[in-house]
Amino acid sequence: MVSVPSPGGARAMARCDVLGVAPFSDLPDALYRGYLTPAHRAAVDQVGSWMVEAGMTVALDPAANLVGRYSGTIDDAPALVIGSHLDSVRDGGCYDGPLGVMLGIECVAALHAQGRHLPFPIEIYGFGDEEGSRFPAAMLTSRAVAGTLEADLLAIHDADDISFTTALRLFNADYASVCNGRAFEVSDRSQLGVTSFHQARRPAGSTLAYLEAHIEQGPVLEAEGLAVGTVTGIAAQLRYRVEVRGTAGHAGTTSMPLRRDALAGAAEMLLAVEAIARADASDLVATVGAIEALPGAANVIPGRVHFTLDVRAGDAARRDAAAEAMLDRFHTIADTRGLDFAIERVHDLPASPCDAALMDLLDAATLAAGQPVRRLVSGAGHDAMVMAALCPTAMLFLRCEGGISHNPAEQVAPADAEVALAVMLGFIERLGAAYGG
Structure with missing residues (x-):
């Protein structure tokens, strides 16, 4: 009992x-x-x-x-x-x-x-x-x-x-x-x-x-x-699954100007998420809660990265505007770094x-x-x-x-x-x- x-x-x-x-x-x-x-x-x-x-x-x-x-x-x-x-x-x-x-x-x-x-x-x-x-x-x-x-x-x-x-x-x-x-x-x-x-x-x-x-x-x-x-x-909640694709290469033999480092590009994207959410100065929040770099070896430049993006706000229009700004930044970062990326929206709750x-x-x-x-x-x-x-x-x-x-x-x-x-x-x-x- x-x-x-x-x-x-x-x-x-x-x-x-x-x-x-x-x-x-x-x-x-x-x-x-x-x-x-x-x-x-x-x-x-x-x-x-x-x-x-x-x-x-x-x-x-x-x-x-x-x-x-x-x-x-x-x-x-x-x-x-x-x-x-x-x-x-x-x-x-x-x-x-x-x-x-x-x-x-x-x-x-x-x-x-x-x-x-x-x-x-x-x-x-x-x-x-x-x-x-x-x-x-x-x-x-x-x-x-x-x-x-x-x-x-x-x-x-x-x-x-x-x-x-x-x-x-x-x-x-x-x-x-x-x-x-x-x-x-x-x-x-x-x-x-x-x-x-x-x-x-x-x-x-x-x-x-x-x-x-x-x-x-x-x-x-x-x-x-x-x-x-x-x-x-x-x-209101939005959730995305993002994949960033570059080129895997040897960490010791690929010079910095020639790299297409998917993890470095993803890192810049993550900082953009934080900056955009902070600048909104409202109840808007954005979170990257999971990230995976592949192939995941210490001596290999990451050629592929997966991460999640979660965006929330009390107002759906503000949420959507912030999410669009983040995705636009992802495009710019990928273009600048010569990376490819794909985005899948997996969750959309009003x-x-x-x-x-x-x-x-x-x-x-x-x-x-x-x-x-x-x-x-x-x-x-x-x-x-x-x-x-x-x-x-x-x-x-x-x-x-x-x-x-x-x-x-x-x-x-x-x-x-x-x-x-x-x-x-x-x-x-x-x-x-x-x-x-």
Whole structure:
């Protein structure tokens, strides 16, 4: 039996800590919980049990999302969905994703303890895949729920060449083998398969709103001494894969004027990216997060380089203008150095504004919790941006120490989690009143 503190924000955090180690991690000495792995299966089982304790009925949907439902007083009323993700990056932190799920469970637990139900049902989603840390596509499961999934699931394989089809089948079989006798039973496990994956889509009109609490993953709230902030929207994102081609040659015999050094050209391109992003003097950010030089020998001039380019801004037009300026500079640098290059756009996500009325409810709940109101843009992507295609969305950010995330050093103050819980409960109360309850 897992031992955790009494109900509230502290318990939500303690449960995230529990999920940070085996069997809820696929690595022995660090946190990694990939979608459809044994650690994911164990987390679904454990979190589902916590949902039952909070008064919910629990099921897996056809995309292996964990869903807890707390009934409302009006038959067939659309549900308030509260959610975030259960998967993690490799060597990640405990709170990125799961804290939003645990705080949602605490909201229901608080209502259940008082014997209260809202006019609408509340459904807590533990999305299986947001990070894309196992398969080369992110937010697969929330996209299935929102009905926007276009990826060819049959073509997807992980780094170990395990197909998505096989992973889903193994998860189904393994989960079935441990489910009997647990605190909840999953119906229709045979429906977990690629052919039925899209059936995770929520029916039209079944969702009133979506609320997600998440650590900020940035330094703004900490710098301003604030526990929480209302998210105005999620930045537009562009991602490219770039290849620079020169001529490989002997490092000791090819004179400098005769070189077509792909790495030197790529280095100049990277500095141009930084210069253009800095000059914009806005919320625009640009990142080269991965680079590979080939053939990769100490005594060979690099003849080929691959790197990624990620450009984000709250405004899509500003993002696009900056990206175009960067690509123009790449052309100029390549021409000057006698290099060839190719660019592939691999990711294009529009800005996703949060709903104005829901933001006002969050602000009012924040003030009622004794906290000043702060609105800010999210530079990181979240399931909320996908769910916006389904229903109005709102996001609440929690302060995280040093703005650190995707890192074992990720930290949240228990007092901030208590504030976030109070704000979420206040939001639910106000949404219930606005709905007619």
